[in-house]
Amino acid sequence: MKVLGNIIWIIFGGFATALEYFMGGLTLCCTIIGIPFGFQLFKLGLLALLPFGKETRSGEGGCVTTLLNIIWLFTGGLVTALTHLFFGVLLAITIVGLPFAKQHFKLTKMALLPFGRTIFDPSEINAED
Numbered sequence: 282m283k284v285l286g287n288i289i290w291i292i293f294g295g296f297a298t299a300l301e302y303f304m305g306g307l308t309l310c311c312t313i314i315g316i317p318f319g320f321q322l323f324k325l326g327l328l329a330l331l332p333f334g335k336e337t338r339s340g341e342g343g344c345v346t347t348l349l350n351i352i353w354l355f356t357g358g359l360v361t362a363l364t365h366l367f368f369g370v371l372l373a374i375t376i377v378g379l380p381f382a383k384q385h386f387k388l389t390k391m392a393l394l395p396f397g398r399t400i401f402d403p404s405e406i407n408a409e410d
Contacts, residue, residue: 283334286380295330302326317349318356321395325361328391328400332384335400342397349396362393 287295306322309315328335342350350358369385372378391398 286333286384287331290332290381290384291330295332299326299330302329317396318353321353324395324398324400325388325391329388332387333380334402334404335387336403337387337391337398337400340397340399346397350394353395354393358393358395362389365389365392 302322303326306319306326309319309322328337365385365388369382369389371382372385373382391400
């Protein structure tokens with residue numbers, strides 16, 4: 282199911298969204314100050330490219346992570362998160378759109394506070410047990 286979901290996601294906007302995140306990440310990595318923010322955009326781009334079958338969780342964070350998340354929030358993170366939230370609500374109106382709405386809500390969490398969050402595949406964790 283996750284392969285089919287990812288294929289449909291890529292065709293109907295996932296590729297364009299991921300490409301925008303990657304281009305933004307490359308642009309931010311051109312400056313020394315923007316490198317940490319560029320890496321977060323790369324992380325968002327990977328999740329936006331293939332979101333089905335992936336989950337995010339909060340990792341360990343300290344003062345620097347909190348500070349970077351605050352800067353991120355005020356320099357575009359809030360707008361990005363609200364955009365994913367809007368599309369998630371819009372897709373949740375229909376039954377067919379519910380799986381895609383769930384992916385947008387996942388991207389909302391990641392786009393709001395990306396520093397300290399990790400992306401993982403739950404099936405890989407369960408296979409190790």
